[in-house]
Amino acid sequence: MCGIVGVFKRGFHQPDLNKLAIACKLLEHRGPDDEGFFIEKSVAFGHRRLSIIDILSGHQPMSSASGRYHIVYNGEVYNFREIRAKLEKEGVKFKTHSDTEVILEAYVRYGEDCLRMFNGMFAFAIYDRKEQTLFLARDRLGVKPLFYFQDSSGFYFASEIPALLELAPVTPVLNPEAIDLYLSFRYINAPLTAIEDVFRFLPGHYMVVKDGRIDRYEEYWDVNIDEPLTISYEEALERFRELFDNAVRLRLIADVPVGAFLSGGVDSSLVVASMAENSQNVKTFSIGFREQKFNELPYAKEIAEKFGTDHLEAIVEPNIIEIIPEIVRKFGEPFGNETSILLYYMSQVASEKVKVVLSGDGGDEAFAGYKRYRQYLHITKLRSMGLKDAYRHVRKLITRLEAAFNPSRRHLKFPVSASDMSICDQYEFPYLAFLTSFSPEDKYLCYNKNGPLFSLIEKSLPDEVISRYDKHGNIPLLTRLQY
Known part of the structure; x- marks a missing residue:
């Protein structure tokens, strides 16, 4: 993993470079191998690198061949070689072997449409020197973190909240709605964070910032949960x-x-x-x-x-x-x-x-292996039977159970039509698209001992592992906390 941090000040005011350096230092544990900065009038980036691909020449922030575009990036695009080959056929020349340069040149070539090509996990920001705009994007499932803050002084972003608090003029105040989510579900759902006015960048979204203000914030991808498979x-x-x-x-x-x-x-x-x-x-x-x-x-x-x-x-x-x-x-x-x-x-x-x-x-989570998914199915069955009086007094509880247990619950809805399948197979997430084609009942059956997925387990793993299948997750919470 790497760490990224940046700022786009309003009114062409210069960023505080000392704060940028301190914020970047706070991300050193994410990227101990290298450090880099980009500064352009009211825009500044910082980067901490964990070298995974193209160790020698993948330094960041990175600039395009023309010098117009500049990127700071955390993640890995697994199909970057295929995208690179496509770009080379279209005349693009590369100076490194990194996926960072592939992302940058794909954006130069295709703009926001490049996001549909990336199969991977990523959070990145690209500054367009000519248009003076900042483009940010996060991967489909939000594997790579990205947080942001905006006020009258400008727009700020970072891979982690402590770095963002160092860079941005934020007065840390607890967000009551976020704490309520945490106490209910043990995590805080995007876009909220525990701190007022600090937000988690939504998965499958991109953002355009102009003059230190958010100009557009749109979804580019979503999971399709409405078209079940018709195969055996x-x-x-x-x-x-x-x-x-x-x-x-x-x-x-x-x-x-x-x-x-x-x-x-x-x-x-x-x-x-x-x-x-x-x-x-x-x-x-x-x-x-x-x-x-x-x-x-x-x-x-x-x-x-x-x-x-x-x-x-x-x-x-x-x-x-x-x-x-x-x-x-x-x-x-x-x-x-x-x-x-x-x-x-x-x-x-x-x-x-x-x-x-x-x-x-x-x-x-993908195949409804936890018992709570079974509980969700019981709840939906009750509703289908029309037994409203049976749970009238626990309506609020059931609503919360649905939110926590529904294996099909997503922010994301991305329909993959037949005409898109060739693109999906080459670039998108065919594995994820496949998994979301199952109904909740089918998912539970898949992970059940009588389901077809279990036959794959039997073929691949020793009998001793299979015999322990029902004992999964049996370590008591208090015992685990002792360690």
Whole structure:
């Protein structure tokens, strides 16, 4: 990951470069390999780089060949080589081998339409010196973070809230609506943050800023949840395996070693199995507990041995009091997922060997693996039966349950028509488009032991992992918090 920060002052006032430097320094943990700045009258960028692709010549901020456009970027576009080849056929000359330059030249060529071409995770800003406009965009699912603030002095953005607070003239005041969301759902939904007037850039959106003011803020992509597939489960399984393996393969593109977090559970084990098919010398990382009842290291080791990975293990000691302040600083706002503590430890272990890791996060959300999705189906069934009197007195509760448990709930709605499928297969997110074609009932069935996805699990993983399938997530919250 990298860190980006920037400002567009109103009325051609010069940015405070000392604050920019301090804000950029606060992002050093995101990008320890390099630092760069761009300054142009009322516009200034800062960048901290974690070098993944084109290590030698991918310095940022980067300028276009004409010197008109300037970019600061965090992320990775997995299909940048295909887009580069297309641009080269159209006469574009490249001076680096980085995906940063591909994004920049694609924007020069296609403007905002370039976003439809990018298969990846990204947050970036491009300044047009001629038009004196700033263009910002965030990836479809919001994997890469981006926050912004606007007042009478100008427009400010950063990868993390602490850096934004350093750069922008923000008086930190808690946002009551955001805290209510946090206490209800354990996270704060975009575009709100815990701080008044500081906003999270929406996934699948782009923004145009002129003279330090937001001129346009529009959606460029959304998930299609209204057109179910009409293929058989057997065909769906075959298509899923193809798309899943391709998604893993794309994420292995890097000029540095790539590893994986391995818990020994179903999701991370499937990722490692696919990595082993697409790469040699896969590195895996696991953490365990002294308390053997909750220690899953033996299962992770079994998977590592089956697929011949270079495996590294570590035992977590109960020193949570020491690391909580550091974790809180990194998040910059309340976040209620206690597994972040485990990820902190695992990241420390992995960072000694690799710069990039894959994980099994998202499997339960994509295929309704959690019990709460079953609860949502019960609620919708009650409503379809017309039993309004049965839950009249808990209407507010049910509304909140729907918001929290609905596996089809999205900000995003992106219809993929038949005419768009060739573009989708080449550039877009075919894996994501495929998953969102399932109804909630189908998703639950897919992840159920009787569903077709389970046959893929049986073919890929040892019997011991499959036999533990029902025990997934059985570590009590208080026990996990001890560590």
